[in-house]
Amino acid sequence: MKKTPQTALIHAPRKAPQFISTVQPPLFRASTIIFDNTDALFNRHWTERYDYSYGTHGTPTTFTLGDNIAQIEGGEFSLLAPSGLSAINLVNSCFLAQGDEVWVADNIYGPNMEHLRNLQTRYGIAVKVYNPIDAETFQPSAKAKLIWLEAAGSVTLEFPDLTGLVKKAKAQSILTALDNTWGAGLAFNAFDFGNEHLNVDISVHALTKYPSGGGDILMGSVVTRDEKLHHQLFRMHALQGISISGDDAAQIQRSLASxxxxxxxxxxxxxxxxxxxxxxxxxxxxxxxxxxxxxxxxxxxxxxxxxxxxxxxxxxxxxxxxxxxxxxxxxxxxxxxxxxxxxxxxxxxxxxxxxxxxxxxxxxxxxxxxxxxxxxxxxxxxxxxxxxxxxxxxxxxxxx
Ligand SMILES: Cc1ncc(COP(=O)(O)O)c(C=O)c1O
CATH class of the missing domain: 3.90.1150.10 (Aspartate Aminotransferase, domain 1)
Structure with missing residues (x-):
C-alpha cells in the first residue's frame, strides 16, 4: 500500500530487531500494547503473572525489575508503584476496611502514620501504636487486621523485636507488612529471618533509596511470597491505576548491578x-x-x-x-x-x-x-x- 508522507512517518518501513543480545534488557515503553489478532485480544488474561495487554498491567521492562526486586528480598511476587509511599498506601487500601484495627510502630515512616490517621477519620479504622522494641506493647484485639513493622525505624533507628512481633501477629492471623527500605533485602531476608526462620507476609520497599541510588527517581515495590495475597494486591493495584514509567524502571534496573x-x-x-x-x-x-x-x-x-x-x-x-x-x-x-x-x-x-x-x-x-x-x-x-x-x-x- 502506498502511504502518504504523514502516514509513512508513523508506519516506518524498518522494524527494529526484537531480539538482540545486550548488557541491559531492552526498554519497553507502553500504554497501548498491540495484539497480533482478535484471538490474542480475546485470549488475554490480564490477571496472569506476565500478561501483556495494557501498560498499567506491566511490560517486560517492569516485570524484569519487579522479579529482580522480589528475588533480592527473598520473595516470589512483586508489584511496582510510583513511589514508596504509594506502595504503602496500596497495602493499606487493599487490606483495611471499616471497623478494622491496624498496628503501627511509634517510629514508623511519618507519612504512613498520617495516611492511616486519615483512614481512621474517614473510615473508622482504629490506629494503635506499639513500641517496636517491646513486643508486650502490641496488644491486638480480635479486630486487628494488619501490623506495620519497620526495621530499623528510619529516624531514631531502633531495630524492632521482629521475632517477638511477627510471632505474636501470626498467632492471631494478623497480616504482617514490613517497610523494608532500610534493609533493602541486603541486611536480612524478610522472608526468612532470625534463628526461627520467620517471615513477614508483605515487604514494602521504597526503591527511591538504594535500588535507584541516584537520588533522582521515585518508585516503590510490594513483594509477597503468597500467591493469594499477591492477587489481592494485584487487583487493587490495577483498580487504582498506579503504574510506573518504563524509563524509570529501566534506570533502576541499571542501578541494581551496583x-x-x-x-x-x-x-x-x-x-x-x-x-x-x-x-x-x-x-x-x-x-x-x-x-x-x-x-x-x-x-x-x-x-x-x-x-x-x-x-x-x-x-x-x-x-x-x-x-x-x-x-x-x-x-x-x-x-x-x-x-x-x-x-x-x-x-x-x-x-x-x-x-x-x-x-x-x-x-x-x-x-x-x-x-x-x-x-x-x-x-x-x-x-x-x-x-x-x-x-x-x-x-x-x-x-x-
Ligand atoms: C522508611 C521509608 N519508607 C518509605 C518511604 C517513602 O518512599 P518515597 O519517597 O519513594 O515515597 C520513605 C521515604 O523517605 C522512607 O524513608
Whole structure:
C-alpha cells in the first residue's frame, strides 16, 4: 500500500530487531500494547503473572525489575508503584476496611502514620501504636487486621523485636507488612529471618533509596511470597491505576548491578562516622542499630547476622544546643546537603524535633534536637571533616 508522507512517518518501513543480545534488557515503553489478532485480544488474561495487554498491567521492562526486586528480598511476587509511599498506601487500601484495627510502630515512616490517621477519620479504622522494641506493647484485639513493622525505624533507628512481633501477629492471623527500605533485602531476608526462620507476609520497599541510588527517581515495590495475597494486591493495584514509567524502571534496573556494593560502602561509612560521632562532646546520644548502646541492638545482631546496617546514623544534640544552634550547624555543612530521603550518592542531613513525632513516651531517647545523617558515596574522612567544621562554626560568637 502506498502511504502518504504523514502516514509513512508513523508506519516506518524498518522494524527494529526484537531480539538482540545486550548488557541491559531492552526498554519497553507502553500504554497501548498491540495484539497480533482478535484471538490474542480475546485470549488475554490480564490477571496472569506476565500478561501483556495494557501498560498499567506491566511490560517486560517492569516485570524484569519487579522479579529482580522480589528475588533480592527473598520473595516470589512483586508489584511496582510510583513511589514508596504509594506502595504503602496500596497495602493499606487493599487490606483495611471499616471497623478494622491496624498496628503501627511509634517510629514508623511519618507519612504512613498520617495516611492511616486519615483512614481512621474517614473510615473508622482504629490506629494503635506499639513500641517496636517491646513486643508486650502490641496488644491486638480480635479486630486487628494488619501490623506495620519497620526495621530499623528510619529516624531514631531502633531495630524492632521482629521475632517477638511477627510471632505474636501470626498467632492471631494478623497480616504482617514490613517497610523494608532500610534493609533493602541486603541486611536480612524478610522472608526468612532470625534463628526461627520467620517471615513477614508483605515487604514494602521504597526503591527511591538504594535500588535507584541516584537520588533522582521515585518508585516503590510490594513483594509477597503468597500467591493469594499477591492477587489481592494485584487487583487493587490495577483498580487504582498506579503504574510506573518504563524509563524509570529501566534506570533502576541499571542501578541494581551496583546496589550491594553501594549499600556495603554506605554501611561501612556510617559505622565509621558513628564511632567518630560518639567521641564528640556536642552530642548526648548517637543512634545506630550496630551500636551496643542503641535501642534494639540485640535484635539487630540476631537478625542482621552479616553485620549490615545501611547508611543512616542519627545524633541527639545536648539540650543546651537550641534550634538556632542546630540550624546553624546544618547550614554550615557543605558536603552534607539539606534534604529528605537517602540511598543516593550525595550525603544528606535532616533536622527533627522528636517532640512532635512520637505518641508513646520513650525512655531510651534523650531530650534534644535530632539530626539524621544519610551517608552517600563520599569518602567518610571528608564527611567527618565536614561535620567537624560545622560544629566549630556552630559555636562562633555570631551564632550564640
Ligand atoms: C522508611 C521509608 N519508607 C518509605 C518511604 C517513602 O518512599 P518515597 O519517597 O519513594 O515515597 C520513605 C521515604 O523517605 C522512607 O524513608
Amino acid at each position: 546496589m550491594q556494593i553501594r549499600y556495603e560502602h554506605q554501611s561501612r561509612s556510617a559505622m565509621t562516622l558513628m564511632h567518630w560521632l560518639k567521641q564528640q562532646p556536642e552530642f548526648i546520644q548517637i543512634l545506630h542499630p550496630a551500636d551496643e548502646a542503641s535501642a534494639g541492638h540485640p535484635y539487630w545482631k540476631e537478625i542482621c547476622a552479616i553485620g549490615q546496617s545501611a547508611g543512616l546514623v542519627s545524633v541527639i544534640f545536648k539540650p543546651e544546643y537550641d534550634l538556632k544552634a542546630v540550624r546553624a550547624f546544618c547550614d554550615a555543612l557543605t558536603l552534607f546537603k539539606l534534604g529528605f530521603s537517602w540511598g543516593g550518592p550525595v550525603s544528606l542531613v535532616m533536622l527533627y524535633d522528636l517532640k512532635d513525632m512520637r505518641v508513646l513516651a520513650h525512655t531510651h531517647l534523650q531530650q534534644g534536637l535530632l539530626v539524621r545523617f544519610c551517608i552517600g558515596l563520599e569518602h567518610p574522612q571528608d564527611l567527618i571533616q565536614d561535620i567537624e567544621n560545622a560544629l566549630k562554626q556552630m559555636k562562633t560568637p555570631q551564632n550564640e
